[in-house]
Amino acid sequence: MTAALSYRLVIRSLPWLTIGLLSLPVFSGLAGALAPAFGWLPALGGEQLSLAPWRELARVPGLNDMLRLSLVSGLGSAAISLAVVVLFLGSFLQSPVYRRLRRWLAPLLAVPHAAAAIGLAFLLAPSGWVMRILSPWLTGLDYPPDFAFPGDSWGLALILGLVIKEVPFLLLMSLAALVQCRADERMTVARSLGYPPLTAFLKTVMPGLYPLLRLPVYAVIAFATANVEVAMILGPTTPSTLAVAVVGWLHDPDLTTRFMASAGALLQLLATLAALLGWWLMERLVVRLSRGWWQDGRRHCGERGWALVARWAMRLVLGLMLLALAGLALWSVAGYWPFPQSLPWPPTLGNWQNAADGLLSPVAQSLAVALGATLLSLVLVLGSLEAETLRRRPLRPGAQLILYLPLLVPSVAFLFGLVMLQAQLGQQPGLLAVILGHAVFVLPYLFLSLAESYRRLDPRWAQQARSLGAGPWRVFMGVRLPMLLAPILTAAAVGFAVSIGQYLPTLLLGAGRVETLTTEAVSLASGGDRRLTAIHALLQLALPALGFVLALLLPRLLFRRRRGLLLSH
């Protein structure tokens, strides 16, 4: 009985720890930004509440343009990504093209945002790879032309950079959701009624699929409106997006700018919320307008054309990503590589040799942080999911929202407040703080990747084990965990990849004492040596890729005598 009691106690407390880990940092961080935004920061002589920071913010030239840019690039990239994913799924869900793409998903997700953006910038810039390949034989140019891309004032390059990262994410999120809403069955019924694939998908699967995709889409919008790394590399400068401007103000040598920066961080939160609200209203509108269309019985909606668009859009997304990475690989072995040479010649390993010494420590620290954060998140997620089976019902919508909190609240808005809190509680900056900070971002992704498989595991396995006399711990450890090993490892690999890519939390919570591949890559990117940046970006990519390979191979290795376990889900 004590074993059963300890099981209940542990499992019931883990969801609360999860909620605490996710909501405490976000809310206390926001509170930390709130006070300076209204003039309260005694260390800078702000000792009474006022609206002065907001008035100052309102006077910033181009504030409207910054907001517009953040909203347009955020909503635009989310809309395009969702459209590409939906059209692609609709056209190819039951075809081999879809199964081939699924294999590419994990490695694509592993590409850190900064690395993808740096690669894309090199690909498309006036002196970039595309222009080099076309010059001088086609363009007649011996020196690069002068056009403003990336960094165009409409934010098109920024939108493109966001889309190539968001499409794989939404696809991954759809994988689980498609199963959950029984897409295959719906498609089969609709197809047997004579609907071609895309129309069948839009009319029968979408109404069930979208509610499950809604939160991931919101996370995409929140990220796209508020991200800093991609906008810094691909976005315009006069003005920049609001998030980039806020980080700039936070770094202004004139310390009184901190007040306005805090107001700006809150404005960023409001802008993100406004974007989400706008999207939600559009959802209502689309539902209202398309209600008749769902039931009108018409079998076609320009199938062929859309299938072609979907196929080429997906090819474009994948192609841009692969070319961007190939460009990085070339830079890592380049000597002096002037325009219009299309290949660096002769290639050299010198860059790698020079960098090798300095790479050991960041690789080790990246691994320590990522493994720590992933392990912590994994324990909490497994506990929360196991608690669901204990209570026999899935998460309440409120708890689901908390899960998405760190993905929905812009990190510029709460991380700086969090640093204040860290200093106030006297917690030493360092590895432990960084691991906890990473877990805040790792946990939601891990949960999202694992939840579906966990909930689908047939409860009768556990019942059978109980009836054979196994205690609750033994059922959990000996039956449920081994049966779920493959999805658990995949989810852990996703979490690991998320942790490897984190920049701001590492920098702020570690006070710069924890140097990971990502902090190194970003600080070197400010130094402008593309060779070194490329080496770091490639390694930043290699670690998560290694994680995915392990997640794939380990179960096969462990279960080589119990192959049945590999097929149980």
Added chain:
Amino acid sequence: MRHTRGLLLAAMLAVPGIGQAFELSEWSTVTEAASGQTVYWSAWGGDSRVNGYIDWVAEQVDARHDIELVHVKVGDIAETVSRILAEKSAGNKREGATDLMWINGENFAAMKERDLLYGPWAEQLPNFPLTAPEQNPEVREDFTLPVEGYEAPWGRAQITFYHDSARVAEPPRNMPALLDWARENPGRFTYPKPPSFFGTSFLKQALLGLTDSPEVLYEPVDDADFEAVTAPLWRYLDQLHPHLWREGQDFPAGGPKMRQLMGDGELSLAFTFTPTAPAAGVLDHQLAPSTRSYYLGEGTLGNVHFVAVPFNAQHKAGALVVANFLMSPEAQAHKQDLSVWGDATVLDMSRLSAEQQQRFEPEGRAAASLPPQNAGTLLREPHPSWIEPLESAWRQRYGSQ
């Protein structure tokens, strides 16, 4: 719960740090207290040469003084200032996370004004007299503000222009010539967006070259008629911008980005704050071998850069010993070596022995890309109070297009 554990941990870590007393006037007590300390040095980590040099310093102070030096690499030193500020608001007075920081005049002014610095200490360092401060007053002044021993000189910088001699035969040598050159070579020159350090420096350089009354720039801005003094600058930029890279609609983020654009061939004329940087760029395969550098005829802006200690540094003794080592002839000579970093020394050669002086001789590789020696008239940095109004006026005019 997790935070209480952190609190306990912090309390436990803090205890050994408190007992280390030292007397600045008695240097041996400083080195004694420093022995065994871990010094966290916040410095820009964006340049692999600088990083390599700091690694070398870490090896040296470990071997000589048993100090573990950790280079805390930041993209912008303001990140560190933010943290110190957070520590101050939290009442953290002696266990700060930063022991030593590499800062520029603007951050120095802001931190000194807010009592965020420890000092005075710099003039008590045994190596300080080697800078011959009586003959070189610039080591006692940062952006016109008296240093008063709150930071120690570390190196020298001066705006240096560089161009690709294969594309530009005769580069412009003053501000009006630069405008004519840009008209003839549209899209081949730009400057980083203020308030980045290089961008603001370009504004100051242009203002010094264009204004009729440069002397008022060395007084606080409140004493001058800002509009009248800066009017020639804005007239000039209005004419220049249409001929810049991307027609002045987009600006690179900083000096290093500008160097990247030079390497890519998008620009054919640029500038840097480290006179040896173009030569170093050639050595590192970042710039064309035909790169040449020069100073403007009217003189270029120059300054000394410093290291400072935050008021709440936990390992002050260690930080002081490191700062003293940075000023030693050996460390300064190694820093000036073009194959290491190439940053100019703050020491006065007359205070060194002949053998020590010999170490500072430049070596041959990429020497063609170095600027001519002793040719650059040094212009002093204007009063720091000019920076913020210049930047915000620039933002008003060109920040949103």
